[in-house]
Amino acid sequence: MKLIQDLDACCTPLLSSPLSQDAAETLAAALQALADPARLRLLSLIAACPGSEACGCDLTAPIGLSQPTVSHHLKVLHEAGLLERERRGKWVYFRVRPEPLASLRSALSA
Amino acid sequence: MKLIQDLDACCTPLLSSPLSQDAAETLAAALQALADPARLRLLSLIAACPGSEACGCDLTAPIGLSQPTVSHHLKVLHEAGLLERERRGKWVYFRVRPEPLASLRSALSA
């Protein structure tokens, strides 16, 4: 399993030099985490909340998927480093981490 | 099937407002086209060639996959608008189109 943490380290801009197999796998894993409509909507939904953070309990209804499915997508985003996760009592709050998105943007440049 | 052409039209920056289901599907389709190690390597390989263009016949060996598989990936990239395709005699040349990558970068911004 590729670690998405080191996107910066691994990924010179896509169009500037040929990617190694390893770099390609790392970058692909990061893109894969984003390449799902439900996950994109979750990210944008959370980003639109005050403080760029939202309680998990407020995310199931607007996405229109079952609670386990939403939980699954949140886990994928969290493991990709795109979301911070914080437990407060019975609730779990998620906050968008903008850094990996910035890394992705520069990896997709010339 | 989502048309990736209208990425600009559809996709306000991810973190600026909640995505509609339609916009999310379009953006996800574009990301999906990129989210594969072989395709990323093909893109970067082609971009590194003089004129950002390469003959298909020179792409199979460095990628290390069968000819049908490489042809399949090139088709995916072409249908996503990421590659131009031009036949010259028995050869087919591919050129990187930077525009959709730029659209993706801005879609992944705040």
Next chain:
DNA sequence: CTGACGTATCGACATCTGTCAATATATCGG
């Protein structure tokens, strides 16, 4: 026309992925 070569398509297959219902785990209020 024929053979050679580059490319595309087809069919098959294993694997991955998104989804849900059922169930487990965690936390709190009383």
Next chain:
DNA sequence: CCGATATATTGACAGATGTCGATACGTCAG
């Protein structure tokens, strides 16, 4: 401790995806 509520995990399943060998298609040289 108990019940209620939020969240996570499990198991199952259908559909998508990456891969290959075999084969078809296009184009050119002779």
